[in-house]
Amino acid sequence: MADGTFQQDANNQDATDKALAALYAGAPDSVSFRKLRKRILRQTLEAIRAYSMIDANAPRPRWLVCLSGGKDSYSLLAALVDLKWRGALDAEILACNLDQGQPGFPKHVLPDFLARLGVAYRIENRDTYSIVTEKIPQGKTYCSLCSRLRRGHLYRIAREEGCAGVVLGHHRDDALETFLLNLFHGGALSAMAPKLLNDEGDLLVLRPLIHCAEKDLAKFAADMKFPIIPCDLCGSQDGLQRAMMKKLLDDWEEKAPGRRATMWRALQNVRPGHLADATLNDFASFFPKNSG
Numbered sequence: 175m176a177d178g179t180f181q182q183d184a185n186n187q188d189a190t191d192k193a194l195a196a197l198y199a200g201a202p203d204s205v206s207f208r209k210l211r212k213r214i215l216r217q218t219l220e221a222i223r224a225y226s227m228i229d230a231n232a233p234r235p236r237w238l239v240c241l242s243g244g245k246d247s248y249s250l251l252a253a254l255v256d257l258k259w260r261g262a263l264d265a266e267i268l269a270c271n272l273d274q275g276q277p278g279f280p281k282h283v284l285p286d287f288l289a290r291l292g293v294a295y296r297i298e299n300r301d302t303y304s305i306v307t308e309k310i311p312q313g314k315t316y317c318s319l320c321s322r323l324r325r326g327h328l329y330r331i332a333r334e335e336g337c338a339g340v341v342l343g344h345h346r347d348d349a350l351e352t353f354l355l356n357l358f359h360g361g362a363l364s365a366m367a368p369k370l371l372n373d374e375g376d377l378l379v380l381r382p383l384i385h386c387a388e389k390d391l392a393k394f395a396a397d398m399k400f401p402i403i404p405c406d407l408c409g410s411q412d413g414l415q416r417a418m419m420k421k422l423l424d425d426w427e428e429k430a431p432g433r434r435a436t437m438w439r440a441l442q443n444v445r446p447g448h449l450a451d452a453t454l455n456d457f458a459s460f461f462p463k464n465s466g
Contacts, residue, residue: 189292190255190258190259191259192291192292193255193259193291193292193293194255194256194259196290196291196292197252197255197256197291197398198398200398200399201397201398202397207397210390210393210394210397211256211394213390214249214253214383214386214390214391214394215253215256215257215260217383217385217386218253218254218257218382218383218385218386219257219262219263220385221368221381221382221383221384221385222257222263222382224368225368225369225384226369227339227368227369227378227380227382228263228264228265234264234265234266235265235266235337235338235339236265236266236267236268236335236336236337236338236339237254237265237266237267237268237337237338237339237340237341237380238268238270238328238331238332238335238337238339238340238341239251239254239267239268239269239270239341240270240271240272240328240340240341240342240343241269241270241271241284241288241295242271242343242403242405243271243283243284243401243402243403244343244402244403244405245391245392245394245395245396245400245402246343246344246345246348246383246388246391246395247342247343248395248398248400248402249343249383249386249391249394249395249398249400250341250342250343250382250383251267251269251293252394252398253382253383254267254341254382255267255291255293265339266294267293267294268294268295268296268335268337269288269293269294269295269296270295270296270297270298270328270331270335271284271295271296271297271298272298272300272324272327272328272331273297273298273299273300274300274301274302274303274320274323274324275299275300275301275302275303275304276303277303279403280403283401283403284297284403285297286401287400287401296331296335298327298331300323300327302320302323302324302327303320305319305323306319306320306323315414317414328340329372329374329377332377333376333377337377338377338378339377339378339379339380340372340377340378340379340380341380341381341382342379342380342381343381343383344366344381344383344384345381345383345384345386345387345388345391346383346384346385346386346387346388346434346438347387347388347420347423347434348366348388349365349366349381349384349438349441350365350419350423350434350437350438350441351416351419351420351423352364352365352366353365353437353441354419354422354423355415355416355419358419359415363449363451365441366381366384367379367381368380368381368382368384369381385438387434
């Protein structure tokens with residue numbers, strides 16, 4: 175594409191070695207950092223394996239790893255590069271940033287970071303910001319429409335690049351916040367799937383960090399001194415319901431440590447027979463054998 179920026183393929187072993195060395199060049203040499211890094215890698219690999227993100231019977235997939243410039247997507251890329259270097263990830267990596275034309279977006283930050291790593295990448299410039307500001311009334315949040323437009327472009331880019339999966343940096347806390355949002359505001363028991371097929375059935379959406387805690391990723395990103403790009407450049411973040419859910423979880427965690435971990439286990443332990451969803455339970459057939 176004319177507006178894309180491309181870098182050489184970095185999926186051979188020499189390039190992966192170079193990327194890993196560049197990635198950790200300024201990392202702390204401490205026991206606590208090594209433990210943190212090991213925990214994130216272990217949880218990422220656990221998720222990749224637990225949710226069959228790679229088909230062992232298919233050719234090596236190419237993954238479009240979405241990079242926003244936030245702590246989570248940087249940590250995602252770092253974990254995947256690290257796992258690839260260790261021989262634990264049999265997938266090609268193409269990092270991708272979609273520049274949506276938000277005011278003040280520093281266009282040089284991600285290309286400079288990715289070029290230093292030598293990771294294959296594509297920068298796509300699409301002014302969705304103007305579309306969103308035109309359609310959304312002033313004072314309303316842009317996030318929903320912005321997300322839909324971004325998703326459409328990422329799917330298109332994945333197809334153009336021959337990628338089997340669109341890889342996102344959502345973590346455990348994102349899934350829990352989404353669960354509460356849907357519970358309190360959407361009227362549904364729904365969260366974030368670690369792996370799903372898009373509506374067209376031709377692309378996987380993958381979330382390898384789904385077992386990772388946000389606080390771990392925040393500490394990792396700070397230790398790594400990633401060049402973080404703020405997520406509120408559009409000015410549409412104030413008063414978001416998600417922030418309320420995050421505060422609710424923080425309050426629970428402070429009063430009863432371990433609540434997030436317990437809630438995550440609950441999302442992995444669904445019991446349809448204890449729910450009132452008639453699409454999951456044939457209530458008309460639920461009668462004692464000797465009735466009537």
